[in-house]
Amino acid sequence: xxxxxxxxxxxxxxxxxxxxxxxxxxxxxxxxxxxxxxxxxxxxxxxxxxxxxxxxxxxxxxxxxxxxxxxxxxxxxxxxxxxxxxxxxxxxxxxxxxxxxxxxxxxxxxxxxxxxxxxxxxxxxxxxxxxxxxxxxxxxxxxxxxxxxxxxxxxxxxxxxxxxxxxxxxxxxxxxxxxxxxxxxxxxxxxxxxxxxxxxxxxxxxxxxxxxxxxxxxxxxxxxxxxxxxxxxxxxxxxxxxxxxxxxxxxxxxxxxxxxxxxxxxxxxxxxxxxxxxxxxxxxxxxxxxxxxxxxxxxxxxxxxxxxxxxxxxxxxxxxxxxxxxxxxxxxxxxxxxxxxxxxxxxxxxxxxxxxxxxxxxxxxxxxxxxxxxxxxxxxxxxxxxxxxxxxxxxxxxxxxxxxxxxxxxxxxxxxxxxxxxxxxxxxxxxxxxxxxxxxxxxxxxxxxxxx
Amino acid sequence: xxxxxxxxxxxxxxxxxxxxxxxxxxxxxxxxxxxxxxxxxxxxxxxxxxxxxxxxxxxxxxxxxxxxxxxxxxxxxxxxxxxxxxxxxxxxxxxxxxxxxxxxxxxxxxxxxxxxxxxxxxxxxxxxxxxxxxxxxxxxxxxxxxxxxxxxxxxxxxxxxxxxxxxxxxxxxxxxxxxxxxxxxxxxxxxxxxxxxxxxxxxxxxxxxxxxxxxxxxxxxxxxxxxxxxxxxxxxxxxxxxxxxxxxxxxxxxxxxxxxxxxxxxxxxxxxxxxxxxxxxxxxxxxxxxxxxxxxxxxxxxxxxxxxxxxxxxxxxxxxxxxxxxxxxxxxxxxxxxxxxxxxxxxxxxxxxxxxxxxxxxxxxxxxxxxxxxxxxxxxxxxxxxxxxxxxxxxxxxxxxxxxxxxxxxxxxxxxxxxxxxxxxxxxxxxxxx
Numbered sequence: 077x078x079x080x081x082x083x084x085x086x087x088x089x090x091x092x093x094x095x096x097x098x099x100x101x102x103x104x105x106x107x108x109x110x111x112x113x114x115x116x117x118x119x120x121x122x123x124x125x126x127x128x129x130x131x132x133x134x135x136x137x138x139x140x141x142x143x144x145x146x147x148x149x150x151x152x153x154x155x156x157x158x159x160x161x162x163x164x165x166x167x168x169x170x171x172x173x174x175x176x177x178x179x180x181x182x183x184x185x186x187x188x189x190x191x192x193x194x195x196x197x198x199x200x201x202x203x204x205x206x207x208x209x210x211x212x213x214x215x216x217x218x219x220x221x222x223x224x225x226x227x228x229x230x231x232x233x234x235x236x237x238x239x240x241x242x243x244x245x246x247x248x249x250x251x252x253x254x255x256x257x258x259x260x261x262x263x264x265x266x267x268x269x270x271x272x273x274x275x276x277x278x279x280x281x282x283x284x285x286x287x288x289x290x291x292x293x294x295x296x297x298x299x300x301x302x303x304x305x306x307x308x309x310x311x312x313x314x315x316x317x318x319x320x321x322x323x324x325x326x327x328x329x330x331x332x333x334x335x336x337x338x339x340x341x342x343x344x345x346x347x348x349x350x351x352x353x354x355x356x357x358x359x360x361x362x363x364x365x366x367x368x369x370x371x372x373x374x375x376x377x378x379x380x381x382x383x384x385x386x387x388x389x390x391x392x393x394x395x396x397x398x399x400x401x402x403x404x405x406x407x408x409x410x411x412x413x414x415x416x417x418x419x420x421x422x423x424x425x426x427x428x429x430x431x432x433x434x435x436x437x438x439x440x441x442x443x444x445x446x447x448x449x450x451x452x453x454x455x456x457x458x459x460x461x462x463x464x465x466x467x468x469x470x471x472x473x474x475x476x477x478x479x480x481x482x483x484x485x486x487x488x489x490x491x492x493x494x495x496x497x498x499x500x501x502x503x504x505x506x507x508x509x510x511x512x513x514x515x516x517x518x519x520x521x522x523x524x525x526x527x528x
Numbered sequence: 529x530x531x532x533x534x535x536x537x538x539x540x541x542x543x544x545x546x547x548x549x550x551x552x553x554x555x556x557x558x559x560x561x562x563x564x565x566x567x568x569x570x571x572x573x574x575x576x577x578x579x580x581x582x583x584x585x586x587x588x589x590x591x592x593x594x595x596x597x598x599x600x601x602x603x604x605x606x607x608x609x610x611x612x613x614x615x616x617x618x619x620x621x622x623x624x625x626x627x628x629x630x631x632x633x634x635x636x637x638x639x640x641x642x643x644x645x646x647x648x649x650x651x652x653x654x655x656x657x658x659x660x661x662x663x664x665x666x667x668x669x670x671x672x673x674x675x676x677x678x679x680x681x682x683x684x685x686x687x688x689x690x691x692x693x694x695x696x697x698x699x700x701x702x703x704x705x706x707x708x709x710x711x712x713x714x715x716x717x718x719x720x721x722x723x724x725x726x727x728x729x730x731x732x733x734x735x736x737x738x739x740x741x742x743x744x745x746x747x748x749x750x751x752x753x754x755x756x757x758x759x760x761x762x763x764x765x766x767x768x769x770x771x772x773x774x775x776x777x778x779x780x781x782x783x784x785x786x787x788x789x790x791x792x793x794x795x796x797x798x799x800x801x802x803x804x805x806x807x808x809x810x811x812x813x814x815x816x817x818x819x820x821x822x823x824x825x826x827x828x829x830x831x832x833x834x835x836x837x838x839x840x841x842x843x844x845x846x847x848x849x850x851x852x853x854x855x856x857x858x859x860x861x862x863x864x865x866x867x868x869x870x871x872x873x874x875x876x877x878x879x880x881x882x883x884x885x886x887x888x889x890x891x892x893x894x895x896x897x898x899x900x901x902x903x904x905x906x907x908x909x910x911x912x913x914x915x916x917x918x919x920x921x922x923x924x925x926x927x928x929x930x931x932x933x934x935x936x937x938x939x940x941x942x943x944x945x946x947x948x949x950x951x952x953x954x955x956x957x958x959x960x961x962x
Contacts, residue, residue: 316609316624316625317624318626319624319625319626319627319628319725319727320628320724320725320726320727320729320730321727321728321729322729322730323556323708323728323729323730323731323732323957323958324555324556324729345626376724376730377558377724377730404555427555427558428557428558428559448555470556
């Protein structure tokens with residue numbers, strides 16, 4: 077028999093190992109979402125909880141190491157995010173697991189396996205509006221000789237989780253300026269839009285736009301300069317006309333979670349909680365949901381201030397300012413601070429007033445010359461809220477979208493304004509993006525604008 | 529079997545609600561009191577009255593019809609849940625759930641039938657005369673039928689304010705409905721307050737106060753001095769009020785001269801129109817009376833001897849108009865103007881026991897066939913039920929076949945304070961004070 081030389085064997089094995097797909101030795105664990113929350117708390121905390129649950133028993137007592145994080149589109153992600161993620165996963169795995177103190181390259185990280193305990197490699201990737209993290213558990217040491225003899229060993233357990241970006245994650249990314257670089261306009265919008273929401277309706281990670289009109293609700297995207305409706309429902313099939321509607325409707329819409337849309341207007345008898353296909357999940361207790369959580373009570377000339385749970389069993393919502401009701405506009409958002417603390421910021425405008433009042437915990441700020449369209453969100457991911465308003469004008473040609481920030485301690489700073497000569501009918505803030513300001517969606521009647 | 533309606537139901541559902549510009553941008557200001565001083569104020573307010581100028585202008589603020597017409601004249605549901613459906617039993621109409629009148633009465637299909645029968649008996653003959661007699665749906669209290677009537681005809685007819693929905697307990701002295709306001713009638717004054725139960729949206733204004741003026745001069749003086757926010761037919765008595773903005777309101781009806789049984793041969797059809805043809809064009813322009821339209825003729829002088837020209841007592845404007853036209857109808861002193869209480873005037877008109885009378889006919893709809901039906905119904909409700917084929921729908925031409933003559937058309941125009949917005953359509957619920 078002809079003898080084959082050792083170098084040739086090595087090359088062949090390496091080539092084979094690169095062609096054969098990574099076949100799991102054990103079935104991969106499904107992401108365990110239960111109990112970890114989705115979009116309600118800090119992203120890193122939810123991710124680590126979900127990854128630990130996904131790895132299960134096979135990662136008990138593991139050494140957890142973070143691989144150098146990457147970004148797409150190409151973005152400089154601070155290496156500390158890898159180590160931070162590893163530490164959180166180790167914490168979620170339990171006391172016997174420990175975290176490697178620094179971020180390592182994938183080759184170096186894989187070589188950390190000691191044989192006596194599992195090794196978990198945590199790989200973090202930033203993809204536009206989301207953070208994606210995978211965790212792979214290995215057993216045994218990975219030496220060069222072992223790779224040569226048996227090929228690279230695969231993980232014994234794998235888990236994957238993904239969440240929208242939040243300020244804590246954004247703190248590992250380059251800061252983005254609050255400027256309007258581009259206004260993208262799309263035709264084909266409903267002229268009678270009264271509220272907008274922007275978020276992930278179908279769980280694919282990309283944001284969609286939900287538009288509440290006076291006769292229908294739609295979910296769609298902007299494509300080729302047109303509004304492309306993916307799903308629509310006539311409101312008559314969802315909620316009857318209110319016995320005593322307001323002459324000028326007050327409306328609100330927001331994504332309360334991935335694939336959970338809450339919307340309502342004073343035109344209709346009750347507000348709705350819908351899924352991403354616009355199927356009813358629940359009829360809400362009042363006519364207008366309050367973005368950020370809870371429902372605004374019905375009032376005679378506007379909506380009231382005592383926020384209530386929208387349906388029995390919902391958690392108690394963060395209170396709204398008691399003074400100033402009735403309101404002709406309500407807005408709100410869950411803002412996650414850099415340290416991962418979650419707070420609900422609310423904004424209101426009293427009927428007949430021309431300014432908005434923003435409340436964040438005990439803090440209250442007044443925004444002058446605010447119109448009837450308000451939205452809140454963290455546009456730059458710095459952990460403080462931006463207030464997006466229309467102007468208090470009856471002349472469409474003088475209307476504009478104005479973006480202001482709550483300053484860290486006190487006061488409000490205007491960053492920019494974009495004239496909207498057809499008038500602003502509704503505003504919403506889209507999810508954070510890695511390399512740019514969170515987009516703002518504006519209904520101008522015939523068009524939808526995306527300011528980014 | 530249900531038949532699809534000419535208007536898309538989706539479009540219709542959209543239009544149930546008012547759609548003012550102000551749903552976006554800054555909101556329309558809410559609150560304030562609009563003050564009007566007018567030379568005609570009623571002691572009763574009846575949405576189904578076709579002979580009352582005050583009702584023509586103000587009743588739509590109190591009560592809504594079941595349907596409304598869009599800018600192309602297509603009907604859409606207002607208080608109805610949907611457009612009518614054609615069934616074997618006729619057009620079936622269902623009301624929205626939860627409708628409540630300003631005074632707290634729950635409203636359903638039985639109130640609708642009551643309202644339509646009442647309207648048909650009163651001023652709605654022009655609109656409902658050609659339709660069947662409505663009856664309640666025994667299976668569904670929120671529905672009713674129009675037998676032998678198709679859905680389109682029913683929806684168009686029921687979009688007319690003369691067919692407005694009122695509760696079964698309706699009284700014109702304490703009027704009630706689903707409109708933007710609730711009215712309180714006082715001596716010489718009517719106060720409209722915002723109706724928070726309004727089925728199509730409560731008014732922006734908190735109140736509208738309408739005070740009766742003794743004459744047109746008093747009304748203009750009230751505006752000039754700032755006691756009123758709207759100048760009826762002008763911007764002031766002596767000089768225009770500073771900052772006043774002109775406005776042109778809608779045509780709300782016709783001023784007519786009726787000839788009764790006591791006029792004998794001078795009461796024949798066409799004679800009254802011949803008499804008013806003698807009134808020079810422009811003689812009544814300062815009183816808000818415009819040419820109604822139709823062929824102009826030389827006219828015929830009254831030859832029935834000395835007589836009275838009856839006119840409504842609590843409508844000073846009409847008294848003034850009567851004083852102007854009386855000398856043109858015959859020689860000076862032949863015809864004497866006599867004011868009567870509205871109730872007596874209505875009785876005289878019903879019995880025909882008068883010679884000449886100045887009266888009001890409400891416009892039942894836009895110019896055209898509805899003009900003809902309005903005038904026919906004013907002459908006799910039976911005529912509106914079987915209208916003739918007319919060559920012309922012009923008011924004067926129609927009147928030449930009737931025992932009444934059209935003096936002119938009435939419209940609400942004048943001047944407004946610059947703070948008053950949305951007055952042009954005279955939908956009081958949409959008026960605001962900036």
